[in-house]
Amino acid sequence: MKKLKVSIKNLILALILISIALFIFFSYNGKVFQFIRQGKRINILVLGCDELKFTKHADVIMLLSYEPRTRFLDILSIPRDTKVPCSKELSWRGYRKISEIYALVYRKSKTIGEACLSSKKTIENVLEMEIPFYLQINYQGVIDIIDTIGGVTVNIDEPMDYDDYAGDFHIHFTVGEKGLKGDEVLKYIRFRDRLLGDRGRIERQQKLLKLLMGKLTEAKVLLKIPQIYRNIKDNIWTNLNFWDFLALANEVRSFHYENLRVQSLPGKSEYIRGTDYWIPDEKMSEEVVQVIMNSYRIxxxxxxxxxxxxxxxxxxxxxxxxxxxxxxxxxxxxxxxxxxxxxxxxxxxxxxxxxxxxxxxxxxxxxxxxxxxx
Structure with missing residues (x-):
């Protein structure tokens, strides 16, 4: 009995020491943990990119803005056709689509990091907001995440049919509740209907992100975070390290779904010189940014x-x-x-x-x- 008591005391002491060690390790190796500890807002630019032979395009652009003091998460979708001025760092002048900035820089530098940074700087200028972190994920990374967590159930509210025989890419979903695997989810978020165009696709991307947030709060899925990281690490490019991901996973563990707000960059679609653009409304966009930055006043x-x-x-x-x-x-x-x-x-x-x-x-x-x- 005495040996058992000593063993329990040693176990408790060991757990305390491990906790202290992890706290110190997080503090020195994870910027995200430092942000959380200081109550600083965490802004992460997420870029979902295609895999073409000669270049890459930022097909999905989202800002994740997390307020650690209230555990409130804002998701701001930025249409890929958003018209933006080329920054001084770029050798191009005039205006481009936001998705083209990534493609142009990648084609010139052949470096994913440079393309991510240029996209980040451009969006920082548009939103007038500092974005310390970025994460770029390709299509295979999305498939791996969905398959690792066991798929997702999506309610499809309209028929989805598309055939690209040249590219051997086909989308066919009927109306109703569907259990989708990774490759099917990719088709779901890439589908572009004629009526809503890019707006409809953004809505599906946002719906998927909400479903993922719900799944990530489940205990059995939280235990798979290290496995998810291992599976996707070859398909992402980010300035977040492993300890940053652990710190974020710890926040997700106590995240409440009602503290999630999804928005899109306000504006209107315009056809300019043969090209479709999304023109941001400056006044409304400023209002959206203020809504996000004041989320600590829930x-x-x-x-x-x-x-x-x-x-x-x-x-x-x-x-x-x-x-x-x-x-x-x-x-x-x-x-x-x-x-x-x-x-x-x-x-x-x-x-x-x-x-x-x-x-x-x-x-x-x-x-x-x-x-x-x-």
Whole structure:
């Protein structure tokens, strides 16, 4: 019995020493851990790239902005056709699509790191926000992540059909709930429908990211973090190290799904000299950045109490789309909604004229939708 007590004491002491050692190791080897300890916002640029023979394109562009003080995560999607000025570091002048910046730099330097840094600097200039970290992942990396966690279940709300016989690439999904493997998920997020175009693809990418965040909070998936890292390390390029990933995984462990907000860079589509561009709305984009940077103040102060978040019983999250020819209508409506304690996460021009206002309830909460409509 005495030996057993001594063994237990030694085990506890060993665990304490290991914990202290890990804390010190995290502190000195992980920048992310230092950010978390200091309560500093963590901004990570995520680039999803294709694998073409002669170059690479940034097919998916997202900003992950994490507030460690409140454990609140913002995801901002940036359309790949976003029109941006070429930075001084580049030898090109004028404007380009944001996805082209990566391709041009990679073609010239043949270095993924240089392409990532140029994309990061360009987006920092557009958003006027410092982004310390970046992560570029190719298609195979996405497949490996999905397969390692056992796939995901996606609700497909419209038929998806596409055939590229020259490239031997085919997409065929029927409506309904589907369990998708890695290669199927890649097809799902790459599909571009005719009506919504890039906006529809961004919505599917955001939906997938939400599903992944939900899966990563599961204990059995958290245990696979080291395995996920091993499987994807050859398919990613990042300035995050292994200890940074462990620190982020530790944050995910206690992350609450309701602390996730998804938005897109506001703007409109324009056809300029034979090329489709996404033109950012400077005023609305500045508003989005302010919303993200102020996420440590969870819960908006309201000027009225009639339909505040408390009166609604819970905070409503809505999207506002302008289906009229009235300028800045969606922008003005989302500002008004925030005065009532309603969180408008996305807004912009719908692109198709509608005669009547439509309120769509996507959560099955008719009572809340009715109060928002009023």
């Amino acid at each position: 819960g908006w102060k309201t000027s009225r109490s009639v339909y505040s978040g408390e009166k609604l019983g819970r905070i409503a999250k809505v999207e506002v789309w302008n289906a009229t020819n009235r300028k800045d209508l969606a922008y003005n409506v989302q500002r008004k909604l925030r005065q009532y304690g309603i969180d408008a996460v996305r807004w912009g021009n719908f692109g198709i004229y509608k005669k009547y206002t439509i309120v769509i309830d996507r959560l099955g909460d008719v009572e809340l939708a009715h109060k928002v409509a009023k």
